Amino acid sequence: MDYKLGRTKGPLVARSVVLVISPLVSLMIDQVRSLNTRGVSAVILSSNKGIDRSLVATNKDVSDGKYHLLFTAPEAVVEDYRWRMLLLEPPLNSSLVAIAVDETHCVYKWSSDFRPAYAHLGELRAFSPPGAPMLAANWIVSDLPSSSTAIADYVEALALCGPSMS
Incomplete structure (x- = not known):
């Protein structure tokens, strides 16, 4: 992914943005710092005042296409009107x-009580361009009670269309 998001020049690459949903601020901070060190433009979408401001996006920078990877918590894109509206704006949306969705096992483990926003991530389909895939990453199946039930839950919560498992 590195070569497509910041290392290769061209009109498609210059405008390509991936939204990454992550459960932990500390994980987002580590990933954004690591990516920025490697020359990949990444930032965090957050209203959390405890995060180093150099790692947090402004609406203008996001709209201007300054970043290729946007990291955020599920609550930010599901519950925060400001970030949802930003996803609809033509510069970012197009x-x-x-x-x-990083750490996808959180959909199954936490969506019912602790982190209900995970159960609504499929709503992002309404905000994304047609054909933009939703990827489920870092899936831990070993500690789930029934993998077929878990897969059905993931497909439903993330509104996956024709999921491919690999």
Whole structure:
């Protein structure tokens, strides 16, 4: 993914944005710092005042296409009107090539009580361009009670269309 998001030049790459949903601020901070060190433009979409401001996006920078990877918590894109509206704006919306849900096991483990926003991530389909895939990453199946039930839950919560498992 590195070569497509910041290392290769060209009109498609210049406008490509991936939205990454992540459960932990500390994980987002580590990932954004690591990506920025490697020359990939990444930032966090957050209203959390405890995060280093150099890692947090402004609406203008996002709209101007300054970043290729936008990291955020599920609550930010499901519950925060400001970020949802930003996803609908043409500069970002037309550049969005994928939505990646990191630590996808959280959908199954936490969506019912602790982190209910995970159960609503499928709503992002309404905000993403047609054909932009939703990717489920870092899936831990070993500690789920029934993998077929878990797969059905993931497909429903993320509104996956024709999921491919690999």
